[in-house]
Amino acid sequence: MSALLSLNNGLKMPQVGLGCWKIPNDVAPEMIYGAIKAGYRLFDGAMDYGNEKEVGEGIRKAIADGLVKREELFVVSKLWNSFHHPSNVKPALEHVLKLYGLDYLDLFYVHFPIAQKFVPFDKKYPPNFYCGEEGWAFEDVPLIETWRALEALVDEGLIKSIGISNFSGALIQDLLRGARIKPVALQIEHHPYLVQEKLIEYTQAEKIVVVAYSSFGPQSFLELNNPNALGSVNLFEHETITKIASSHGQSAAAVLLRWATQRGLAIIPKSSKIERLSGNLHTNDFDLTEEEIKSISSLDRGLRFNDPWEWNKIPTFV
Numbered sequence: 001m002s003a004l005l006s007l008n009n010g011l012k013m014p015q016v017g018l019g020c021w022k023i024p025n026d027v028a029p030e031m032i033y034g035a036i037k038a039g040y041r042l043f044d045g046a047m048d049y050g051n052e053k054e055v056g057e058g059i060r061k062a063i064a065d066g067l068v069k070r071e072e073l074f075v076v077s078k079l080w081n082s083f084h085h086p087s088n089v090k091p092a093l094e095h096v097l098k099l100y101g102l103d104y105l106d107l108f109y110v111h112f113p114i115a116q117k118f119v120p121f122d123k124k125y126p127p128n129f130y131c132g133e134e135g136w137a138f139e140d141v142p143l144i145e146t147w148r149a150l151e152a153l154v155d156e157g158l159i160k161s162i163g164i165s166n167f168s169g170a171l172i173q174d175l176l177r178g179a180r181i182k183p184v185a186l187q188i189e190h191h192p193y194l195v196q197e198k199l200i201e202y203t204q205a206e207k208i209v210v211v212a213y214s215s216f217g218p219q220s221f222l223e224l225n226n227p228n229a230l231g232s233v234n235l236f237e238h239e240t241i242t243k244i245a246s247s248h249g250q251s252a253a254a255v256l257l258r259w260a261t262q263r264g265l266a267i268i269p270k271s272s273k274i275e276r277l278s279g280n281l282h283t284n285d286f287d288l289t290e291e292e293i294k295s296i297s298s299l300d301r302g303l304r305f306n307d308p309w310e311w312n313k314i315p316t317f318v
């Protein structure tokens with residue numbers, strides 16, 4: 001089990017969870033079951049990952065076998081861009097719950113601050129970037145309207161908390177001016193090549209937990225042939241990281257994760273290899289020095305691997 005972080009709504013969230021993006025559907029039930037056995041309690045899913053049914057199967061089998069109770073788990077999903085219209089938010093959540101086979105979520109994020117044209121579930125699910133036969137199209141809905149619909153889901157007890165993902169400081173500031181229910185967490189790309197120190201400082205000062213995704217930097221994006229990832233030094237082989245790792249008798253992966261958790265961030269490393277689960281979960285067993293933290297942070301190059309500008313020149317981070 002990992003440490004628990006306090007959320008601004010009084011609930012607790014595990015500091016370490018399992019990222020579910022790209023866990024293949026055929027191994028997902030077994031992976032999730034194995035992860036629960038290994039001590040994972042948080043599962044970071046999303047409508048966009050296309051494996052909610054299989055992730056849910058693993059969760060439900062673990063509950064049925066008495067490994068864990070539902071209330072001991074922290075199950076997460078993310079509202080995809082195609083479902084931002086207030087009239088689509090509840091049906092989207094109901095779709096997620098049906099796929100998971102659960103009756104509530106612990107946390108439902110807005111995956112991106114981008115509203116795409118609605119695509120019916122039976123037309124294409126997950127819709128990904130598909131917006132209909134005409135090609136890319138936005139939905140005319142401002143974020144606060146999506147937010148009000150998410151707040152209603154909290155009131156109904158269908159989700160315990162709301163989160164935001166891939167939001168800039170300016171958008172968070174604006175959302176906080178109008179939100180009745182504050183986001184509990186901001187999920188962002190975060191690794192030594194993209195540190196985002198000011199965004200983290202602002203968000204943590206607002207008592208919103210920062211959750212790091214893609215903690216291993218380019219690694220997750222190599223299989224997608226992402227040019228920025230292909231052109232970067234692999235962080236597992238970066239001299240700064242490997243030196244620190246060997247001085248602590250730890251792996252490079254453990255150092256990358258500890259660098260985040262020691263600064264108060266939550267992490268959700270993904271693995272499809274059962275033998276890596278335990279190591280990724282137990283990264284708080286050693287401490288980095290302040291100097292080591294600084295030297296890792298100094299690798300910052302503002303380098304993103306996940307940027308909507310690359311999808312269709314969408315100015316999310318410009």
Ligand SMILES: NC(=O)c1ccc[n+]([C@@H]2O[C@H](COP(=O)([O-])OP(=O)(O)OC[C@H]3O[C@@H](n4cnc5c(N)ncnc54)[C@H](OP(=O)(O)O)[C@@H]3O)[C@@H](O)[C@H]2O)c1
Binds near residue numbers: 166253268273279
């Ligand atoms: N909100 C968003 O927009 C967003 C975007 C991206 C990701 N996420 C979330 O964040 C999670 C994590 O990010 P990510 O999946 O992009 O990348 P990640 O966790 O940084 O990296 C995953 C990659 O690292 C490998 N790996 C895992 N543990 C390892 C270890 N101990 N040693 C060596 N290699 C290891 C995995 O391979 P194996 O599978 O073979 O072990 C996989 O190739 C996602 O699964 C998803 O839940 C959210």
